[in-house]
Amino acid sequence: MWLKFEPRAEPSRAMAYLSPLLAVGLMFLCGMILFYILGKNPVEGFRVFFMNPVKDAYGVAELFLKATPLMLCAVGLSMGFKANVWNIGAEGQLLIGALAGGGLALHFEGSPSPFLLPAMILAGALGGMAWAAIPAFLRTRFNANEILTSLMLVYVAELMVSWVVHGPWKDPDGFNFPQTRLFGAEATLPILLEGTRVNAALIFALGALVAGWIFMNRSFMGYQMKVAGQAEHAGRYAGFSAKRSVWIGMLAGGAMAGIAGISEVAGPIGQITEHISPGYGFAAMIVAFVGRLNPIGIFFSSLLMALLYLGGEQAQQYLNLPSSISKVFQGMLLFFLLGSDVFIHFRPRLVRRRK
C-alpha cells in the first residue's frame, strides 16, 4: 500500500478553510514534540507557551496590542497578493512609516495642536506608500521583479532607522543610547482601556479589516485586481490596467504598513529606537496566507500570530528557552500551511502497489 495524490476535479472549498486549522494543529503537535526533545515537559510547555499569555485580562489586551500591526500589514498585503503583486517589503514600509510620522512628532515637539497626531498617522501612511512606490515604479516601468526590490528595500530602511537614531535624531540627553527623545502626550496614541497598553491603533486595524473586505469583495477596483491576478490576458481583454493593479496593490500594502509603523512608535514604544518591529512585516505574510487573504480570516490569524510572539517571551522567562522559539513556531506554521494546501487541489488515496 502506498499513498497517491490524485488531482481533484474541483478545488475543495472545505479544504481551503480546513487547511489553516490543520496547520495550526500540526504546529501545536510538533511544538510539543520540540519541547520534549529540548528536555521540557510537553504539556507544561504547551501551557506556558499558549495559555499563560492569555490567562488574564491584561494578557488578552497584550494579545490585541501585538495583533494590531499584524492585522494592518496583513490586510494591506493581501490586497496586493490577490492581484499577484508580491510585496514582501512590508517590514521596510513599516519602518519608513515610523520614521515619517515619528519625525513629525520630533519636529513639533511640545506642540499642543490636536492635529499633530492625525498628521503623524497621515505621514506614516504616506511614508509607507513612498517606500512601496519604488518597487511599484520599477515593476511598471522596467518590469523589475517586485519580490526582489521590495525585499532589498527592507534592509535599506533598517539602515536608515539605525542611522537616524545613532546620528541626527539621537536624544541629546539619552546617555548616547541609540534612540530619540520620548514623544509628548500630544504625539502619543490614546489608550483605549485603562490599565492596559491597547491604544487607538486597534480601531485603525479593525477599520482597515472592514475597508479591506469591502474593497476586495464589493468594489469594482478590487474585482479588476482579482481578474488581473488570476488571468492576466482576461484583464487585458477587458481593458483593465495591469499597471494600476500593481500600483494599488503596492500602495495599499505600503500605506497599511506605514500606519502600523507609526502606531508602534506613537503607541507602546513612544520613541524611535532600533527595535521598532520584531519582524511584524514578515510575519504578516504568514498571517495573510493563514487567513486565506480574507480580512475575517486575517483577524483570527493575526491573534494567533500575536500569541506566538507572546508565547516566545513566556518560554524565555519560564522555560529557559531562547525567545527565537517563536520564529520556529512561525516557520512551522507556514510550512504546515503550505503542506496542507496540497489537499485543496489533490485528494490522497491509498492504492495497492501494482506488480
Place this chain on the structure above:
Amino acid sequence: MHTPTSDTPRLAIRGIRKVYPSAIANDGINLTVMPGEIHAVLGENGAGKSTLMKVIYGVIRPDAGEILWEGRRETISNPAQARALGIGMVFQHFSLFETLTVVQNVALSIPGRLDLATLSRRIEEVSSRYGLPVDPRRLVHALSVGERQRVEIIRCLLQNPRLLILDEPTSVLTPQAVRKLFETLRQLAAEGVSILYISHKLDEIQELCHRATVLRGGKVTGTCIPSRETPQTMARMMIGVDLPACCHGEPGDGGEVRLHIEGLSHATEDPFGTDLRDIHLQVRSGEIVGIAGVSGNGQQELLRAISGEEPLAGKHAIQMCGVQVGRMNPARRRALGMCFVPEERLGRGAVPRLTLTENILLTAYRKGMLFSGLIRFGVAKRFAEECIRRFDVKCGGANSEAKSLSGGNLQKFIVGREIMQDPKLLVLAQPTWGVDVGASSFIRQSVLDLRNSGTAILVISEELEELFEICDRIVVMAKGTLSPSKVTSETDVEEIGMWMSGLWPGAGAPEGAGHVA
C-alpha cells in the same frame, strides 16, 4: 512469434471504461481497426474521443476493458510502450520546440544516441516518399502550421508505425493542404498502416474514411460506412437530433461604416509573430465580413489591434463609429459599442476560477452593474441568468465557476454576454472552434440575427465552410496583409483557398512564403 493475418484486427478494444471524478468519459467502448483501414472516430466535444485515444496511446489508464493489439492482449501503460508496439499519434496541439530545428526536434523523440546527419537523410527520405516536403535544417518557428504538422507526422512515420492516430488534423490547413494530407494518408493505408482519424468534419470523413465509429456521451452510438451515409444521417448519430438549418436573410447594404481600417501597419513585439502591413478594411452596419486564412498570418495581431489589447502608436489607422481609436484601450473602445469574442475562452474571454456572474462583470459592467465604484451583484446575477437561459448554456447555474463548463457551453456564454450588450460592432475570433455541431449552428444563427438587427460584424475563422455560411463578404489574410473583399455569392472555396496562399490579383511578390502551408 505470433504473425497476424489480414483478418486479425490491428487493434481491437473491448469495453473500455474511464471514470473521472466529474464525469464518465468512456463507458463500455468497443472499436475494431483492420490493417490498412482508415477508421473515423466521430463525435462532439466531450463525447470521449480524446480520452479514448489517450487510453490507446497509453497516456491514461482505463478503469475497465481490454486492448487487443494484433490479436494479443496488451496493457499499454505509457506512450513509449505504445510507440514500441507500433502506435504513433499526432496531437491536435503540436509538441515542438520552436527554437530548435526540425531534425533536432525529431531527434528528441527517438531513444538512444544518433547522429543528426543520418537522421536528416532519413527525414528527407520519408518526406519525399510520402509527399511531405520539409527541410530538416529549418527552425520550427519559421514553419507554417501545415509544415509543423508534417514534422509531427514524419516524426511518427520514422518509427514505422502500424497504427497512426490523428486528432483533428485538418483544423489548421488550407483546402489544398488538406487534399495533400489525404493523399499521404491514403498511401499509408495502401501500405497496410491503419489510421484512426478523429474529426467532427463530416464531409472529410465521407471523403477519406472506410468506416466510422460514432461516440456520444462516452458511449458508442453507432458504426457506419461513411460513403453510404449522408452528412445529415451521421450528424443525427453524433448529436441525437436533426440539425437546424441557418436562415440567412437578405444582405443589408449601404449601412453606416462602423469599423474603418485605413493603411494599418504595425510591427509586432512577439519575435515569432507576424507584422501587419498596409491593411484596409471596412465593416458596415448590417453586414457580416469574414476574414479567411491559415492561422499565424497576422490574425492574432490584427485582432489585438482592433480590440485594443495592443494599442497602436497612432490613432488614425482605426476608426470605430467615426471615432479614431488607435491608441485607446479595450475598455474605451467598448464604451463606443465594440464587443469582442476572443479565440481563447478560458483565461482571456473568461476567468477560470470566477463564477459566471463574476465573469459577466468582465465586459458587461456598463449595463448598470456599478454604483459609485461598488458592484451591484444582483444586477450582474440577473444578467448572467438571462444569458444562461437565452443562450442555453448548460451549467450548474450562475454561481458555477467558468472552468467547470465545457468548451462549447463556455463559448455560448461568452458569445451571449457580448451579444446581450447590444454592440454596434461585434468582432468574433474562431466563434465555433472546437464547439460541437449543435452549439455551432446555434451560435451562427445568433450572429445572423444580430446582423439582421443592424450590427456590424467581423468574423475571423479558419473554417471556410463557416465563413461561406454566414458572411456577406469575405477577405483573406496572408503574410500580415489583407486581400480585397469578395461578395460571398461571387466566389467559391477554390478561389479563396488559392488566395490563402497569398496569391490574389495585385498581391505583392510572394516573398517570405514561410507562413503558407
